[in-house]
Amino acid sequence: MKRLAVVIGVACLALLGLATPAFAHNTLVSSSPATDATVQSTPSTIKLTFDQPVQKGEGLNTVSVRGPDNTGWKTGAVDVQSNVVSATLDELGPAGGYTITYRIVSADGHPVSGDVKFTLAKAGNGTPTAAAQEEDSGGGLPIWVWIVGGVVVLGAGITVAMRIGSKQPQ
Numbered sequence: 104m105k106r107l108a109v110v111i112g113v114a115c116l117a118l119l120g121l122a123t124p125a126f127a128h129n130t131l132v133s134s135s136p137a138t139d140a141t142v143q144s145t146p147s148t149i150k151l152t153f154d155q156p157v158q159k160g161e162g163l164n165t166v167s168v169r170g171p172d173n174t175g176w177k178t179g180a181v182d183v184q185s186n187v188v189s190a191t192l193d194e195l196g197p198a199g200g201y202t203i204t205y206r207i208v209s210a211d212g213h214p215v216s217g218d219v220k221f222t223l224a225k226a227g228n229g230t231p232t233a234a235a236q237e238e239d240s241g242g243g244l245p246i247w248v249w250i251v252g253g254v255v256v257l258g259a260g261i262t263v264a265m266r267i268g269s270k271q272p273q
Contacts, residue, residue: 129153129186129209136203136221145195145227149178149203151188151219158208159183165206166190170223171199174231194229198222 135150136142149166157164164183168176179191188207195201201223206216 128211128213129155129157129207129215131205131217131219134203134219136219138219139221141222141224143224145223145229146192149190149192151203151205151207153186153188153207156185156210157183157188158210158212160208163208164188165204167204168192168195168201169204170195170201170231171197176201176229177232194227195223196227196229196231198224198226 130153131151132154133152135148136146149168151166164181166178166181166188168178170176174196176195177193179193182189188205199222201221203219203221204216205218206214209215
């Protein structure tokens with residue numbers, strides 16, 4: 104019985120050792136157009152500024168725009184310069200509310216997504232693309248990594264506890 108208590112105690116301490124502080128993920132600090140801004144004409148470029156550098160790489164970061172009736176609007180390739188992500192934007196169409204949706208990869212490797220809403224005051228002559236699709240928010244490590252880590256630590260805890268228990272006189 105004493106061994107079982109030692110095993111459980113060591114296993115609990117080992118699992119607590121897995122709890123590490125979370126890495127800080129990027130946070131959007133400003134955008135152009137600004138959040139909830141009203142613009143008179145289509146901005147030629149979307150610019151998103153984060154508090155930390157963003158990882159560069161083809162396909163890592165996306166920026167898309169959807170407008171009234173969930174219509175999609177064409178953006179150019181995403182450009183990353185340290186903590187600034189930008190993309191060109193073709194001319195928009197009807198006046199109304201638009202949403203810039205982004206998904207970037209933080210310096211710590213975690214995907215971060217969000218959106219910026221703005222209003223177009225004067226209609227443009229742009230033609231929409233296909234209906235906008237929501238981005239997968241992703242986020243963090245897959246659950247299997249945590250399960251495997253827990254099993255390994257639990258196994259190590261049991262091994263240590265059994266060795267400690269076997270050295271004690273009976």
